[in-house]
Amino acid sequence: MHIEVVTIGDELLLGYTIDTNAAHLARTLAGEGVEISRRTTVGDTADAIAAAVREGLDRAGAVITTGGLGPTSDDLTKPSIAALFGRGMVLDEEHLAWMEQRFARLFQRPMPAANRQQAMLPEGARKLRNNHGSAPGIWLEDDRGRWVAMLPGVPREMRGMLADTLAPLIRERLGDDRRVVRSRTLRTTGIGESFIADRVASLGAIEDAGLAYLPNAEGTDLRLTVRDARPADAERRLAAAAERLRTVVGDAIYGEDGADLAAVVLDLCRERKLTISVAESCTGGLLGARLTAIPGSSDVVVGGVIAYSNALKASLLAVPSPMLAEHGAVSDPVVRAMASGARAATGAAMGLAITGIAGPGGGTDEKPVGTVWIACDLDGVVESRRLRLIGDRAEIRQRAAQAALEMARRRMLYGSALWEPAALGAKG
């Protein structure tokens, strides 16, 4: 099944809004066996909307629109497409009553008159329920079986309606015979893309799934994709391919799809009843922010010290001043002292420390921008390593925080954090 997508809105065309709906629609529909063959963006004018939808119907026979279902005068999607189908607009009493109740419940006030327009539907339309807003979606089909599904433009409403209503409808129409595209992403960190590729090469081909390497500031994601398969086959083939990949890069995989390494580390700590503290120099709080971004982190994270200046490294983390003078703040002895100092200052079981040169200034020949030391003190046993990270200031800081989290993960899972070098976008 091929579908065209028409996204509607002056704000999109003017570039004030980035169209994130389109990517979400494409990924979701691919998972249901639908391929998007073209995407068109037009402004809020009836002629432009009708033309784009008509062309899409002529080419593909099926069109999904987003946007233009709101209560204001520039919301023209429904009447434009109704006219294209030769249908009038009729008031849906049931939806009007539902909207009035919704306003009374949520806002304790009568519904504004403008919203009445949202209850006007093309004749013969099927409503698509909106669990996140007041505009219903619309399904309109002609006597040749060609159809248009109209979804709201607000991302939360669009996503909800797609998942709750439209995707099941399409699934039903396609039946078990549909061929889908499904993906599964294994998230790795602490190992360079080419090192992964070498290990994967030792497997021979991953026959049953395509493999894409997606490097980013958190590591390298490995995206497995199966195309043109029945849903159950796709899932089985993805599981088998993931299993094979795990045999060679399993130690570097911290999670799948949307996994966050900070949440993984917190879970491992929780299992082991360990508490965490941080000592941050060049990341300036980013590691603490990553850990505490996870709901419920307070049972593991006690806090720590942002020791941006050398004076604070000495006073709050008890790094000896002569050590700072002799080795410099970005050095092995200092990062180890920081990790131990975090534990001593906080009483946590684990101290994670970061010190480095995030740039753009401050680099030297010996310690160029991107030189970062990280250390982990767990119950008094300290491990440390040097990283040479690439990217701009923001990326170097992100990579450094991620590396410290990976150090904690490996320490807990494998007993040591001294994994192979050339990690995390390292230069050499």
Place this chain on the structure above:
Amino acid sequence: MHIEVVTIGDELLLGYTIDTNAAHLARTLAGEGVEISRRTTVGDTADAIAAAVREGLDRAGAVITTGGLGPTSDDLTKPSIAALFGRGMVLDEEHLAWMEQRFARLFQRPMPAANRQQAMLPEGARKLRNNHGSAPGIWLEDDRGRWVAMLPGVPREMRGMLADTLAPLIRERLGDDRRVVRSRTLRTTGIGESFIADRVASLGAIEDAGLAYLPNAEGTDLRLTVRDARPADAERRLAAAAERLRTVVGDAIYGEDGADLAAVVLDLCRERKLTISVAESCTGGLLGARLTAIPGSSDVVVGGVIAYSNALKASLLAVPSPMLAEHGAVSDPVVRAMASGARAATGAAMGLAITGIAGPGGGTDEKPVGTVWIACDLDGVVESRRLRLIGDRAEIRQRAAQAALEMARRRMLYGSALWEPAALGAKG
């Protein structure tokens, strides 16, 4: 002048990549007097590319494409459009030599044979210089004056080529007579959208520019837009409108366009030779991370304490334990003690403190999720305030960090941080 944009790539259509080029193109071209009348996205097939470009030329007479100029076999933009124009492909010796030199210089190795394709150009094409990559852009025009400009898909290369080469070319074609759309954004924080609207209403209309309110986790941005004006007129009208807005909301405006409040605070500190320290509970390092994200922050930021647990509030920030027991960690006395504790622990001139309930758990009737206290101790004089912030955990943390920065800004600029309530997305 109307232009259609055709963005090319399977990854875009499949939803693996979000199309950020389109928005950037639209905003830049609007500033030059060009309106994008339609945007189309197609996959990497010659037929689809040619069809979309042909339709765009028929409607608008001018098309800009992005993507499909790389060295691989799925890069079909040039040959597809050359065929549409009835032109052959010819080797551009000059570009080939430039590419070979570039490879030798940047990578110290010979150019891969695959890149040779990038020096194949449609007959009669004009090259658009690429200062950020090896693929040249292409300008192709027919004898009726209809044209296609082909830009690379890599955002950095596309943006560079647009700014360096294509925009000046279009500017020249349009001459001084062109009518442009220009925007200017005033960034406010610490004042609710409806409070701004009340103050703006007192001005009467801002006749000469449209005003949009753009609320986000950092505050409310006020976007002024002038349409259909000569470039110099547009700038003059924007300046006049900004000036008028400043008369009523000037105190809440911390910068324009891409300004970052953290950088503004650092600059104010630098002028006054003040140093900053932080004491963070619910933000867990986010405030420190915001401040240290700015290059060169180390001359102002000394560091601070992430006091996520109550024990650390007591031990590292000297918050009295009886105070914690009596008032709770999220309270006025505690946040004030934290701000002073940060100064005492670090020796900084200013201590900024945050404690609150970021959720989703931990709220009570008396202190619901979103209750946050912030405080600023400057040279021993402490001010504090309670915020009631809306949004999910991430938003509440972002809003809290932004509010603390605003407190510092107001303290330095106006002598007091106790601005009017109902700030920063407050509930009531």
